[in-house]
Amino acid sequence: MPLHKENILIVDDDIHILELLQRHLTALDFYTFKAVSVKEALTILQSRTIDLLITDLNMPGVDGMQLIKYTSEHFPKLPKLVITGYPSVDGALEAMKSGVVEYLTKPFTKDELKQAIAISLKEKKPKVTKTPRQQNAYGEIIGNSKAIKSVTQIIDRVKDNKATVLINGESGTGKELVARAIHYNGKYASAPFVAVNCGAIPENLLESELFGYVKGAFTGANEDRKGFFQAAHKGTIFLDEIGNASMATQLRLLRVLQEKEVVRVGAQKVEPVDVRIIAATNFNLESRIASQKFREDLFYRLTVVQINVPPLRDRLEDIELLVDKFIFKYGVEYKDKLMPITQEAINILKRHHWPGNIRELENVIQHAVIMSDKQITVDSLPDYLKFTIDFPKETALLPLKAVEKQHILKVLAHTNNNKSEAARILQIDRKTLSQKIK
Ligand SMILES: Nc1ncnc2c1ncn2[C@@H]1O[C@H](COP(=O)(O)OP(=O)(O)OP(=O)(O)O)[C@@H](O)[C@H]1O
Ligand SMILES: [Mg+2]
Known part of the structure; x- marks a missing residue:
């Protein structure tokens, strides 16, 4: 008996095949997720931990081959098994080259399926001694630049311990993504990840939101309720926008960090808290301290480890990879095909300053995909980017x-x-x- 059931995602545009596969897989004691298109498959891949991808090759629109290529890049450790009704030698070769371990031709027997799955799943196991839950390591954090690698190196160092981490970075650089990567790649991944927007908690609800309350503590408290800290027990609490936390919130948080215990509103006894704290901010906290808007003692408690997420303009070499990811995402969503982007358009993207960072880039590509038919050209980019083309150097003597x-x-x-x-x-x-x- 396996220790846990594996999650298998099956992708096929033929509903009958999907149902047949599901019956077989359930009988073999696997959990299954079904998708009739690449679009659906992506949604599932992003929200679930999948241990094996089984996909058809020939599908209308974005096809299985493109899904295989995408997952090989973004979920490199995810094993893949291809099923196709058209055994073409070329297709098979292409699939093998892009990292598919097994290949099955319709029609197949249940035993053939079982064997192919066993081989696919075994391929990954000897290599990774970690639990299979970790196989999507940093699948979402894309980039080859030195700047982003130094971020993933720190993630590696903190993911398995409970050291408090402060994530710094401009808006849209991926701070929340980093926080989630720390949690979901580490050994506390099966415990909850609770995100709290510190600037958004109203003062009068502060204590009860953070620490919970007991029945009868105030009018309307009809039952015992957990706060964010209890909800994150044994996992991670993500204190987002910590720079916006009111002075009252800061004081409460400082106490928890010092005492490692909380008291529910209306309760007598203290409860120990066992959580990893990750905070994020796009403010420079040192200057907030100087202007007395942030507590210095809290700052030092929070900065056991600091991660500075680089702005996009400092990692322009990652633009192509990120653009690929967003072309895939929105190509699947809006057009059911993947459009190439011209070098000229890429050059413009590489010249922009990106004040909104990756979120801005994502919006730009989303816009461009909607505005294009066959390929993404300079014309499909939003106007504000185009007007930065070809400004000659200020010093040149011009007519x-x-x-x-x-x-x-x-x-x-x-x-x-x-x-x-x-x-x-x-x-x-x-x-x-x-x-x-x-
Ligand atoms: N390295 C990356 N690779 C791929 N996608 C990324 C990367 N970094 C950020 N993104 C995407 O960019 C968007 C913004 O990321 P996120 O919400 O984590 O930013 P943030 O720093 O928390 O921004 P804010 O300060 O505005 O809250 C998200 O859609 C995220 O998936
Ligand atoms: Mg954020």
Whole structure:
């Protein structure tokens, strides 16, 4: 008897095959998840821990081969088994090269299926001594840059202990992703991960939200209730936006960190807390301390280990990988096909400053996928990115016309391509501006 049932995701556009497979797999004592398209498969892969992917190759729209390539990159340790009704030698070869361990041709018997699964699952086991729950290691954190590798190295060092971690980084850099990676890749992964937005807790509910209450503690307290800290017992509590926590919240948190125990509202006895604390902020806490908006003692309690998540502009070499991921995500969602992106468009993305970081990049690609038919070109990018093209160096000596063009583009970029607003700034009428744009 296996210690636990494995989760198998089956992907096939033929419902009858899905049901047949599910019957076989249930009989073999596996849990199954069914998807009729790559789109559905992705949703499941993102929300569940899957131990084996079984997929058909030929499907309308985005096909099984593209799913295999994607998962080989983003879930490298996930074993894959291909099932197809069209045994083409080429298809098989391509699948093997992209990391598929087994290959099954329809029709197959239950025994053949069982054997193929056993081989697929065994392939990964001797290599990883960790529990199979960890196989999706950092699947979501994409990047080959030095900057992102130094982040994953720290994740490796803290994931299996309960050291308090402070994650610093601009908005949209992936702080929450890092926090989840620490939790879900470590040995406390089966315990809860509880995210708390510190800036959003109203003062009057603070104590009861964080530490819970007992029945009768106040009007409306009709039963005992857990707080965030009890809910995260043995797991991780993620204190997001800690820089926004009120002074009262900060004081409460400091006490928990010092005493390692909490008291529910209305209760007498203290409860020990056993949680790992991860906090995140996009503020520079040192300057918040200087302006007396953040407690210095709390800061030192929180910064046993610090992780600085780099802004996207410092890891531009990761742009292509990230773009690939988002083209896949939105190509599947909106167009049921994957569109290539031109080098020219990539060049523009690499020149942008990315104040909104990865979240901004994701929005840009989502926009571009919607606006494109066959491929993503410069034209499919949002206007505000286009107007940053080809600004010659400030020092170059330019003809008046070029300077005028440059200046108009700058103003348009500034106004988000609002022509009336741009005309007002330039002190010319709208018609003249339209002519010049032409
Ligand atoms: N390295 C990465 N690889 C792939 N996707 C990423 C990466 N970093 C961030 N993302 C994606 O970018 C988005 C923003 O990430 P996240 O919410 O973790 O950022 P954040 O730093 O918490 O932002 P905020 O400060 O605004 O709350 C998410 O959709 C996340 O999946
Ligand atoms: Mg966040």
